[in-house]
Amino acid sequence: MTPEIDEIFQAVKDRHGADSITRVEEMVYAKRQERHPLQKDAKWIMPGISQKPWHDPYEHPEIEPVVRAFEAGHGAIKQELAAAWSDRNSAFSDYEHYLTRQENWQALYLFRDGGPVESSAALVPTAYTILTREVVEQGKLCPLLESHFSTLLPGASIAPHCDLWNFSINLHLAIDIPEGCGITVAGETRQWQEGECLLFDYSFEHEAWNKGDRPRTCLLVDLWHPETTAPEREALVGLITEIRKLMG
Structure with missing residues (x-):
């Protein structure tokens, strides 16, 4: 990689121990890791993380409180989101995935570019408060990614794809679901x-x-994968941040 990334990794090891980020280093410096065939297009696969596509939302002690808080707030979240959609539609924007941008896939962001989107607090206060209290302040959100309301318009589809890596995991709270929707x-x-x-x-x-x-x-929330450790998360933030700088 680069001397800057080497320095980032060394600083983490100095604080947490020489073996604290072995899996991250293997991902970066070793040859392409063995992976499931259906992960073939992901950029980064950190070794040692379960090759398990679907997870029970309640199975991970770190994630279960987040799931219960969002599910308990669903009624209020749905009402606030409906008002935001009808009254302030300009708050939504075309979703910009790293692979594509779609006009028929709209997003209202709560967390983006490493920080909260404060303008959304007044629009969707219940979701914003739960995200802040249960996820951001607890260090469970992967700050390299985001949280947003994801709205697929009638007739819209998202083509088959892999996202960038396996060290975060995607939580969906179903807000408003018509007949004829699905995810594979x-x-x-x-x-x-x-x-x-x-x-x-x-x-x-x-x-x-x-x-x-x-x-x-x-409502989509990009959480740290529960099988990652605190030192690994620190190293991963440094790694991806540095790569993004190099890529401009």
């Missing part, structure tokens, strides 16, 4: 149930669609 991860298709969460590893190939007659909205 690693060949297994599931439907969102309003007020409930889905949790999956999006380094596996996945796709989604809305064949219904109204928008489909979920």
Whole structure:
């Protein structure tokens, strides 16, 4: 990599121990890691993380309180989101995935570019408060990524793709789900149930669609994968931040 990345890694090892980020170093410096065929297009696969596409949202002690808080707040979140959509539609924007930008995939961001989107606090206060209290302040959000309301318009689809890496995991709270919607991860298709969460590893190939007659909205939260450690997370933030600087 670069001397700057070497220095970042050494600083983490000085604080946490020489073996604290072995898996991160293996990911960066070793040859391409063995991976599941349906992770083939992911950029980074950190070794030692379970090759498990779908997760029970309640199975991880770190994530379970987040799931319960969002599910408990679903009613208020749905009402606030509906008002934001109808009254202040300009707050939504075309979703910009690292692979594409889609006009029929709209987003209202709560966390982006390493920090909270404070303008969203007044629009969707329940979701913003839960995200801040249960996720951001607890260090569970992967700050390299984001949290947003994801709205697929009728007829929209998201083509099969892998996201960038396996060291974060994607939580979906189903907000408003018409008939005819679904998501497939690693060949297994599931439907969102309003007020409930889905949790999956999006380094596996996945796709989604809305064949219904109204928008489909979920709240998406990019969490650290629960099988990563605090030193690894520190090193990963430094690594990806430095790479993004180099890429401009």
